[in-house]
Amino acid sequence: MKKLFVLFSAAAAVLAMSAISASAQQPIIIKFSHVVANDTPKGKGALKFKELAEKYTNGKVKVEVYPNSQLFKDKEEIEALQLGSVQMLAPSTAKFAPLGAKEFEALDLPWLFKDDAAYDKAMKGPVGKWLFKKLESKGITGLAFWDNGFHMVSANRPLLMPADFQGLKMRISGSKIADRYFRDVGSIPQIMAFSEVYQALQTGVVDGCENTASNYLTQKFYEVQKDITVSYHAHLQYAVIVNSKFWNGLPADIRAELTKAMDEATDYTNSIAAKENKDALAAIKASGKTTLHYLTPAQIAAWKKAMAPTYKWAKGRVGGEVLDLLSKELNIKMN
Ligand code: LMR
DSSP states (O other), rough: HHHHHHHHHHHHHHHHHHHHHHHHHEEEHHHOOOOOSSSHHHHHHHHHHHHHHHHHHSSEEEEEEOTTTSSSSSHHHHHHHHHHHOOOEEOOOOGGGGTOOGGGGGGTTTTTOOOOOHHHHHHHHHHHHHHHHHHTTTTEEEEEEEEEEEEEEEESOOOOGGGGGGTEEEEEEEEEHHHHHHHTTTEEEOOOOGGHHHHHHHHSSSEEEEOOOOHHHTTTGGGOOEEOOOOSSSSEEEEEEEHHHHHHHHOOOHHHHHHHHHHHHHHHHHHHHHHHHHHHHHHHHTTSSSEEEEOOHHHHHHHHHHHHHHHHHHHHHOOHHHHHHHHHTOEEEEE
16 A cells, blocks of 8 residues: 555656646747738738747747737737737737827827837837836836838828818727827718728728828728828837736746847837838839829928817827927927
């Protein structure tokens, strides 16, 4: 009996040992969900982060990238992050209000950033840090800001003057600032998940939308919009965010390697965004399936004038603090 007990204990010990070593070998999984195609600045950035994170941690971390709303659509992915069923996202900052962080919408103000460099510099400065502080109480940690350049706008008619927008149903991604500037020009904005836009344009559920060239190309929006105005009237940016409980629970050395991977993936993404969008615009043009329009200085002035009320209104939505930080950082007057 005693012998049998010793035998059992030895077997149990061996089993326990092998379970421990198996679990020591199990990689930490990061599910990184996003809504765009792989072949876009964000898609490429996510894959670059995967490559670097797995390399720097010697495979102790495995990053699973799920593009194209494969796992979750816009709103659901934010909920999934808070619940911990995904660990990492890079939503556009237009989608942060459900997180209780409306301040991020300030970045959607029309003609706010004069170019990508101004955006990148601002986000690496005090305003970027201030915005990420807003997420702390929500169980979310902000890691980086990614770039996707400037929005174009489209419909089945040329949009050259504010009056051309009159009565059009325009798809927006979530920001009340975009809602407001589309109202300023007489259109009717409608929030819709990114994965539903192509069909909505095709069937006429909405008349038009705004987005960057890389998204127009990879989602084929240009096939169902007769006219695209290369207006670059607002900027599309992402905040890469993680579930704080997951992030803070990582061993410190792993977190340091992942931070390094994220910093490098960020520089990579922000360095390719402009070229990716330029190439996408050239491909859209070459397709011959839509007409591209460019605004004259007088037309741009007319848009700016028509959308000026958004700037006055913004303070009530996003608060004065973020607007002051932006105005200081970008050296501009807010109204
Ligand atoms: C959109 O919904 O239009 C964008 O946020 C998509 C994206 O993530 O680029």
